[in-house]
Amino acid sequence: MISKRIKEMIPSVTLAQSEKIAQLKKQGINVIGFNIGEPDFNTPDNIIKKAEEAYSLGYTKYTPASGMIELREEICGKFKNDYNLDYTVRDVIVSSGAKQSLTNALMAIVDPGDEVIVPTPCWISYVEMIKLTGGIPVLVEMDERTGYDLDVGKIKDRITHKTKAILINSPNNPTGAVYKREDLERLGNLAVENNFYIISDEIYEKLVYDGEANCCTASISPEIKEKTITINGVSKSYAMTGWRIGYAVGPTHVIRAMSDYQGHTTTSPNSPAQYASIEALSNCEKFVEEMRKEFDKRRKFIAERLNKIDGINCVMPKGAFYVMVGINKFYGKSYNDFTINNPMDMCDYLLNESRIAVVDGAAFFADDSIRISYSNSMENIREGMDRMEEGLKKLK
Ligand SMILES: Cc1ncc(COP(=O)(O)O)c(C=O)c1O
Secondary structure, three states, X not given: OOOHHHHOOOOOHHHHHHHXXXXXXXXXXXXXXXOOOOOOOOOOHHHHHHHHHHHHHOOOOOOOOXXXXXXXXXXXXXXXXXXXXXXXXXXXXXXXXXXXXXXXXXXXXXXXXXXXXXXXXXXXXXXXXXXXXXXXXXEEEOOHHHOOOOOHHHHHOOOOOOEEEEEEEOOOOOOOOOOOHHHHHHHHHXXXXXXXXXXXEOOOOOOEOOOOOOOOHHHOOHHHHOOEEEEEEOOOOOOOHHHOOEEEEOOHHHHHHHHHHHXXXXXXXXXXXXXXXXXXXXXXXXXXXXXXXXXXXXHHHHHHHHHHOOOOXXXXXXXXXXXXXXXXXXXXXXXXXXXXXXXXXXXXXXXXXXXXXXXXXXXHOOOOEEEEEOOOOHHHHHHHHHHHHHHHHOOO
């Protein structure tokens, strides 16, 4: 018998779709992937060289459960440089991906019955992670008309004596929203007044456009810092999704609890990848900036193309590499006896008719939308947009 906690998980919306995409590709059909959640860049060579060096130097054993001291020192240096924040190695834990850091944080602070607020649209894993701790996800919908800005008033209304934490993500997957400093400050003050934690997932911190920059929630005030667990990692900033290195910084006692949990579950993350991550954090600024500029070009291009398509509307994303697209104007329209009644139908239609893969907004608790990732070459984006436009024109 499978456990109740696993049976209650919402199966991944994208899994069935990946299967369909794989089937089409197997038949030799060229599908353009707008469903991709990782940079389409290669890990920079200097990082790869460092990993090779790590193997030859014998970094092939366990490290301390919460990560190599040198890497944790580098992470402290990063927070000092980027946000003028002071952390010591005892306030840092390195994990097997940001995903594990998030799970550790929730396991460390949430008891069964505690409530964790999550602004939506959000990454679906948050909700499943909260449920696994026995916590109760409290979903609060953000408004598309404000570009999915953080609506602190709406969040305030949902705070109860059971609120243990809020889990925020800026720059945001899937909306591309980048939360404003003043909203984060208001949220931070609420956390201080009502004694709950902020888990701030800043994994897309380097991918912010229009001359703006990520506001690290913990940097707003010393009181807010005491309430904030910042989640980050090398996956998105350095095109290192497969290396599985994430990290968290926060109050010492919370990090210690996260370490205890990690120590009994996975122990330390991959040693050579930790060694190479020091190089990523210390010597890859140029790479990050080139990647950011390229994403920015694609962002502007794709938003312009999408907004020119009849029936489509999208908010210009300010960060990350995703765009949410409202598709409800197509409901009830058909082509070749296939009718669009919901976003899943739209995903199926675009895959079968236009040979492009996009993700159902349901994967992010977003109604009437699909998510398009522009982590693909300009050439493919151009071709994909042509295909999409043509496909949607046929719907009557
Ligand atoms: C918002 C968000 N947080 C965390 C992660 C996971 O990062 P990692 O690969 O480091 O586990 C992702 C990956 O898609 C993400 O979109």
